[in-house]
Amino acid sequence: MRKVILVLGLLALSTAGALGADPPSVLLLIADDLGRDLGCYGNRDVKTPHLDALAAHGTRFDLAFATVASCSPSRSVMFTGQYNHTNGQYGLAHAEHNFQQLGRVRSLPALLKPAGYHTGIIGKEHVVPRSVYPWDHVEAQVPGGPRDVASLADRAAAFLEKVKGQPFLLVVGYVDPHRAAKGFANDREYSRVQSVKYDPAGLRVPFFLPDQPEVRADLADYYQSVARLDQGVGLMLAELKKAGRDQDTIVIFLSDNGIPFPGAKTTLYDPGVHLPLIISSPRQSRRGVVSQAMASWIDITPTILDAAGVKPPALPGRSLLPILDDPNPPGWDRVYLSHTFHEVTMYYPIRGVRTRQYKYLWNLAHELPFVPASDLYNSPTYQGILRRGDDKLGERSFKAYLQRPREELYDLGKDPKELNNLADDPEHAAILAELRQAVRQFQKDTIDPWRVRQEY
């Protein structure tokens, strides 16, 4: 694997020059708990015209994956180019969870500073410590609150005014469509944003959720939050254009993890990690590309460093810039997965790999029950499941979801819903052994503290 990384590192270096003389700026837009619920990703219920337009103007990755389905860990991967088991952000950063990255970690703001980039973050950050994140500009609170997407666009406009003539990295951390204390914070109006309501009865319920009235209502509430996010992105891109920076700025849009429902967020099943990723570069030669490359959030930092012409440190990911124009680039055929904690009380280390055809997961603490995140546990959806005593979570056995085997292997070609575990199937022993070995090697290569677990 090391050799592969080295070779690809050299390839990545060679692309910086191809982008032109002036290094482009980067606008990184991060949605919170958004699944592939955009019109351009085939969701026929939700309306997301602005994100669909961004995809039509750039490259939409159809096989893009977070490495972990938890907020702080996933963002730490985007911002450092290291798996979160390497950078130390093993779980959530806030409150009593209190996880933090190792002092030696070098993040995007630190790596971009020597290249003359002005770096800023507006809205949700959720990674620590500050010493690892020397942003030039941090604006965690915006007028109107974190759901006021027009306010986020206003603050971004002020940032763009400040960095006139300079290359920049601006991260905008949306809070939509994360759950709020009550529902999805749809109980008020937001300035310059239309409240888009959905009819629960008309929605399609994902396969991993029960088709129950409160689930439909919960989904309608979630979609309304997605529509607000979409409008916010529209306002944001309008500000970029108004500032005259749309022709020298690469826009990257993605989500930290899957939807805030059981079966998705905090799991390494596809609904947790198979997410939207749209990149639109002013310098790409084709528009409306739908890429079948398997991209990972581990590639985000190398991509941004490549844009800036910064020679990256030794990182496991690769720049996506060289493949923006190619719907089927060779050599992008697997992604690695690593989850350890969400909340500090929710120890559930999993290491895995997903290829085009298979997913292998190693549940290191499979003896423990899988505990849902507090926000999911308190949701109408989950409480309904408990109240009724459901034995299924949609099409999945609830019991199998809570108490998992040591290893899981899914043939995604035949079983995209990951319902039929083939880890004990003799006919799949060879692929199981191959992927198990790949995950062990991945752990060694990325200095995973969980690479050794004494077995008795």
Added chain:
Amino acid sequence: MRKVILVLGLLALSTAGALGADPPSVLLLIADDLGRDLGCYGNRDVKTPHLDALAAHGTRFDLAFATVASCSPSRSVMFTGQYNHTNGQYGLAHAEHNFQQLGRVRSLPALLKPAGYHTGIIGKEHVVPRSVYPWDHVEAQVPGGPRDVASLADRAAAFLEKVKGQPFLLVVGYVDPHRAAKGFANDREYSRVQSVKYDPAGLRVPFFLPDQPEVRADLADYYQSVARLDQGVGLMLAELKKAGRDQDTIVIFLSDNGIPFPGAKTTLYDPGVHLPLIISSPRQSRRGVVSQAMASWIDITPTILDAAGVKPPALPGRSLLPILDDPNPPGWDRVYLSHTFHEVTMYYPIRGVRTRQYKYLWNLAHELPFVPASDLYNSPTYQGILRRGDDKLGERSFKAYLQRPREELYDLGKDPKELNNLADDPEHAAILAELRQAVRQFQKDTIDPWRVRQEY
């Protein structure tokens, strides 16, 4: 429990005046991985004349307990007066473990500053972050290295010179008798310290270890490190006297956790948490007191604040100063225990309570095997156990040690070795229920993040 705390808080306040006009200083000496292996604690093999003399001059607590048997967590309890599940130091602070205390925590150096105390730490600290620990003086490295106990005494002398005429808290963090990269770092000579060698064949092997040659050799090595520590304490107390501060300084000697052997360190069995505690105050009226009070490391911060006449914040512990002269003070009859992590990969939350007669332990993640600390795993003792395939760990079943039940209840009166779990014994149902309830209440009172674990 809250009411009890309040009342006792008031009592504690009232004692400060009784100590005299000038607040006394405090010298807190912390041994690393030392069990009750001192002559004064009845160990007939090891020679510890200096610590025995300290006990003869002050009060030796015969029932003193750490709340957790892991280095950083245990020290965080001493220094903050909060259980480590409250202060955030859930596990080790260093390297990839990277646990840290919550930013809002107020530690001894912060609490003593307004009272005009000069605070310092020399040697091992092992708690973070620095913002929580605003020591006036930090000296992690000393000439000769951390085992050079004469050098530690020299550096303490320099500190005492600096704080002439001022009240102080000086913490000295010894590294003896922790394991070293090789044995117990006895492969060199140390200045002004006699190398005290022990004959492995003549030693008594603790009940929780197998009587094997390499265990005896390992113990002899450990005892040699204990003897170095003892001589270091002797040199330290000589410096205190030389500086003329012995008559206004309370000396506290204790250990962070039990011996670095399986069955002790990182467990909440008595060999892990039942430890030496010696307090010698120039103002106590009786000498050579052997106290039967059940003291806890949760009491160390309240004790030091009491000495300084600082009104303590709401803390669960109590000052030990009012009971120094009393071998049998009433109302000191139980201690609470809380372990969560040692290394970050070693998730094993346990909550418990120990009374004079019983110990109750709740193993929250009992489904997992109990994983030994790396230094224990790599020790000659442990490797011998694995090599022979022992089914016993001394008198304990090795299997029962590795795979524990949800709850454990021991009648220490009849079973001080904690070998016979009574949690399923109908005759002990009432005491089990009472102690279980006490632990649940303890978790609530101390804002334990693990107070809620959803069960299905």
